[in-house]
Amino acid sequence: MKKLALISVSDKSKIVEFAKSLNELNYTILATGNTAKQLKGSGIDVTEISSHTNSPEIFDGRVKTLHPKIFGGILFRRDNEEDQKQAEQNGILPIDIVCVNLYPFVKTAENPSSSLDDIIENIDIGGPSLIRASAKNYKFVSILTNPNQYDPFLEELRKDEVSESTRKNLAVAAFSHTANYDTYISNYLEKKFEIEPTHIRINFPKEKVLRYGENPHQQAALYGKFGEYFEVFHGKEISYNNILDLLAAVELVEELGENSCTIIKHQNPAGAATGSDPFDAYTKALKCDPVSAFGGIVTFTNTVDEQLATKLNEIFLEIICAPGYTEGALKVLAKKRDRRLLRQLKSVREDKITFRNIPGGVIAQDADRLTLIEEQLKVATNKKPTDKELEDLKFAWIVAKHTKSNSIVFVKDKVTLGVGAGQMSRLDSAKIAYLKSQEHGLDLKNSVAASDAFFPFPDTLLEIIKYGATSVIQPGGSVRDSEVIEAANQNNISMVFTGIRHFKH
Numbered sequence: 001m002k003k004l005a006l007i008s009v010s011d012k013s014k015i016v017e018f019a020k021s022l023n024e025l026n027y028t029i030l031a032t033g034n035t036a037k038q039l040k041g042s043g044i045d046v047t048e049i050s051s052h053t054n055s056p057e058i059f060d061g062r063v064k065t066l067h068p069k070i071f072g073g074i075l076f077r078r079d080n081e082e083d084q085k086q087a088e089q090n091g092i093l094p095i096d097i098v099c100v101n102l103y104p105f106v107k108t109a110e111n112p113s114s115s116l117d118d119i120i121e122n123i124d125i126g127g128p129s130l131i132r133a134s135a136k137n138y139k140f141v142s143i144l145t146n147p148n149q150y151d152p153f154l155e156e157l158r159k160d161e162v163s164e165s166t167r168k169n170l171a172v173a174a175f176s177h178t179a180n181y182d183t184y185i186s187n188y189l190e191k192k193f194e195i196e197p198t199h200i201r202i203n204f205p206k207e208k209v210l211r212y213g214e215n216p217h218q219q220a221a222l223y224g225k226f227g228e229y230f231e232v233f234h235g236k237e238i239s240y241n242n243i244l245d246l247l248a249a250v251e252l253v254e255e256l257g258e259n260s261c262t263i264i265k266h267q268n269p270a271g272a273a274t275g276s277d278p279f280d281a282y283t284k285a286l287k288c289d290p291v292s293a294f295g296g297i298v299t300f301t302n303t304v305d306e307q308l309a310t311k312l313n314e315i316f317l318e319i320i321c322a323p324g325y326t327e328g329a330l331k332v333l334a335k336k337r338d339r340r341l342l343r344q345l346k347s348v349r350e351d352k353i354t355f356r357n358i359p360g361g362v363i364a365q366d367a368d369r370l371t372l373i374e375e376q377l378k379v380a381t382n383k384k385p386t387d388k389e390l391e392d393l394k395f396a397w398i399v400a401k402h403t404k405s406n407s408i409v410f411v412k413d414k415v416t417l418g419v420g421a422g423q424m425s426r427l428d429s430a431k432i433a434y435l436k437s438q439e440h441g442l443d444l445k446n447s448v449a450a451s452d453a454f455f456p457f458p459d460t461l462l463e464i465i466k467y468g469a470t471s472v473i474q475p476g477g478s479v480r481d482s483e484v485i486e487a488a489n490q491n492n493i494s495m496v497f498t499g500i501r502h503f504k505h
Helices: 015-024 033-041 049-053 068-075 081-089 105-110 116-121 126-136 147-157 164-192 240-256 278-288 306-312 327-333 387-401 426-439 459-467 481-490
Strands: 003-008 027-031 046-048 095-100 142-144 206-210 220-223 230-234 260-265 268-274 296-300 317-322 340-344 353-358 361-366 408-411 416-420 447-451 469-474 494-497
Touching: 003 015, 003 033, 003 068, 003 126, 015 027, 015 033, 015 095, 015 147, 027 033, 027 049, 033 046, 046 049, 049 068, 068 081, 068 095, 068 126, 095 126, 105 116, 105 164, 126 142, 126 164, 142 147, 142 164, 147 164, 240 260, 240 268, 240 296, 240 317, 240 340, 240 387, 260 278, 268 278, 268 387, 268 416, 278 296, 278 306, 278 416, 306 327, 387 408, 387 416, 387 447, 387 469, 387 494, 408 426, 408 459, 416 426, 426 447, 426 459, 447 459, 459 469, 459 481, 481 494
Parallel strands: 003 027, 003 095, 027 046, 095 142, 296 317, 317 340, 447 469, 469 494
Antiparallel strands: 206 220, 230 340, 260 268, 260 296, 353 361, 408 416, 408 447
C-alpha cells in the first residue's frame, strides 16, 4: 500500500528538505496550492490534493482539503476492521504523516496596513481541522506543526518506526498550536467588534524554565514574549524574583520620564530620582537608601555611559537595565561576571489588563495607568504649594503609586529622601520613611510627602509635618477630610487632593 504524507504549510521554512527526505523514504507527497508549487519547483514529486480527491480547489482556495478522502485517510482506525472495510469501499488510503501550519493570522492582524477582509481571509479553516484530526488519531498518524520538529522526526522515521511516545508529544503540540491560534483570533475579534469578553483566554508558549520560583523548593517557568521587551545579554540566568523586581523598577522609571533612575528591592523603591543626566539621577537615588540598594535592581530611561558604569560597579547590583549602553560602559560593566545586564527593547506599559490567581480562577483588572492632570488637582488648604513644591509633589505621587500600600514617600528636588512601604498602618509607613532618612543622613526639612490613599485621621499628617514636610499630596475623600485640612492649616502647610487613589497590594 502507498505511504502517504500530506503537506500544507504557510511557514515554508525547511519544508523542501523535509519533503525530499520523505520522498527518499518512499512516501508519496500530497500537497495543496502554493506548497505543491514550491515543492515541484524544487524537483520533488508531488500529487496535488485536488488530483487525489478528484475535487477541485474552490472559492479561491477556501475549500481544498475538506474531503472524505483526506479526512478519512487521516481519521480511520487502522486496527478496526469496520473502518478498514469502509476505507476500502470508498477508495480511502491511509495518510500517516501530516505536516501543517496555519495561515499567518497573527502577522496579518498586527500589520497596520491590513484591511479587515485581509485579516478574515487569514483565518485558517482546513488547517486546524487537519491538525486536530491528525492529533486525535495519534495512534496511527504523526502530526507536525513546527519546522523545529522535522529533523528529530526524520531521524526516528529513518529507523522504520515512529514511537507512540513521539506521536503523543506531536499531538499535544498540535492541539496547543490550534488552541493558541484560536485564542488570538477570539481575542482580536472581540476587540475589533467591540464585544464584551466572556472568557479570559491565556495561551502563552513556554519561553524558558527558570532555576526556581520565589524559593528554591518552588518550580517556575517563563511563558510568553518576555524576550520582545528585554534582552538579557550578560551575567547569570535571570530568576523569578528578578523578573518581578525588574518590572516594578521599569514601570516606575518609565513614568518618571527622561534622565530618571529607580533602585528597587522586593518590588519597592529603595530610591528614585530625576537628574540632569543618568549619572546625576543614580547618585541621588542611591543616597535614599544605599544599604537596601545592595543587591537591588537599577533601571534607567537613558543610555548608560562609562562614567556611570564605573559608579555602578562600586556596589553589588543584581540587575542593571537601560535602553542602551556605550561601548566603554559595557567594557566596565562586563567585569562583574554574575550581575545581569539587560537592554530594554520597548515599553512595558502596553499591557492594559492585570491578572492574579485565586482558587478556581483569576481576578482581572485594568492596569493602573491613570496619571495626574494638573488642572484637576485641588488645593485643599489656605496655603498653596509653590511651583517647585508642585513639581516635587507630582514626582512623589508617582513613586507612592509604585510603592506597596500603605505608602508614604518624602521627596525634595525630585529625589526620594525616605520611603515607607507596605505597612499595616499608614502612620507606621511615615515613621519608617523618617527613620530611613535619618539612618542615611538625609534632611526632610522643606520636603514634600505623598500618600497613596487618604488620611483617615490627622495623625499621619501631623507626623509628616513634624518631620519637616511643607506640602503634602493625597487623594482626599475621607469622612474626616475637614479635620485633616484643619490640621494642615494650623501648621501652615499646603495640601493637594488628587481625587485618585493608588493602592498597590
